[in-house]
Amino acid sequence: MKLNKFKSSEITPEKVYKNRRKFLKDMGIVTGTALLSQNIMSSALSYTPETERKITDYKYATTYNNYYEFGTGKSDPHKNSQDFITKPWEITIDGEVEKKITLSVDEIINMFPSEERVYRFRCVEGWSMVIPWLGFPLNKLLNKAQPTSKAKYVKFTSVFDPEQMKGQRFPVLDWPYKEGLRIDEAMHPLTLMVTGLYGKELPNQNGAPLRLIVPWKYGFKSAKAIVNISFVEKMPTSSWMKASPHEYGFYSNVNPNVAHPRWSQATERVIGENVFAPRIQTLMFNGYGDEVASLYDGMDLRKNY
């Protein structure tokens, strides 16, 4: 995948980019980068932009990752994914749909203009980052396939390629990686199909060429390197649910009140802070409660963890 539309000279150096962000923030304006303006939707922002916390260093966002396909260590994905081939890449949307479709990543990028979304990213292990993603709302892509009335859930399948992904040679998880969302979650305007970050194309270790971002859920829900999206009637079983059902539920919403058997979820460490920096409070739905809490009205979130 390549952001064909821009010459590399048009890509803003990171430092300039950061200063601009700071400038925009200081001016009280937070929008997509001017750089991509010709390709960015002009619609009003449909989410609360992150203004309180500072954006995580690009270095950490791209070298400190959980991506077990490339190894279980945090630096393994960066180390082991550099030669991963993401071109050509096709993604199929099928299942309970009127129209099964197959699209290449290039077609998808041309079809849906990118916008920048600065989201908090909360890992189930109790750490968090703030990342400026580039992408488009998933619902735009899903609607192309015209889901039928039987479509209650959406199942995401990541690529299976043990030749290139050495982590998949070991039964660490049930490969290929599978995730799922309820259809209203998948259609929610905050749910993003991501093609880039920090104004750049998506690095392999962050899930290139196409990944999901669901900012109010723990990071593992946001599947990487997706090859298939399938509408289904029954709740799909994700790889993590299969690995350890009492630890990982289907919903996995960020919830400071429901502890994980191994990690307290009440607080989180901010990535990139120094060794003496305190933990910060974890917010319900990772701070996106205004936008998403209504999806779970009347549900016991302790049971539906």
Added chain:
Amino acid sequence: MQKIFKPAVFMACLIPFIVITYQIFFNKLGAEPVKEVTHHTGNWTLRFILISLAMTPLRNITNSLVWTRYRRMFGLFAFFYASLHLLTYVGLDYRFNLDPIFDDVLNKKYIFIGFAAWLLMIPLTITSNQWMVKILKQNWKKLHRLSYLIGIFAVLHFIWLSKTIFFEPLIYLIILIILLVFRLNFLKLMFKKSPVN
């Protein structure tokens, strides 16, 4: 020989402590520094527990008493790193905020068993000197068999905190099992010999 060798081993045992201190004060710990300190001190605790448990089998295999002269030092270093590990968790990570810590100890089995392992190391540390060996006589040996239990608890602590099947905890488990099996064999030999005596 011993006079040079023992201080050298002592200094070598301090290297992990020097390394982490350097990394803390020169900001070399990367994205999640508290986790790095926790893992570093935890790993070295486990290593020193296993090293100290290896001394008796090595004595029996090589028929040389030299190994057991270092057993106490390694055991004490295990306690030293375990205490740093605990202090990192209580002080650096949770800033002595005791509520979430109590909550963790009671609700998270890996923290419960890790804490239990540290508690069990206290009587062994207190009775590690020559004077206590004389006072406790036969009981000293019995008491210090707690080290087997500490080894088991420490490895369980590592296994239970791991997210899925990881190699590292399994390697420690295998080494621990080998070290404990050695003891079973020698116990059996001792039982066989005892009627003759």
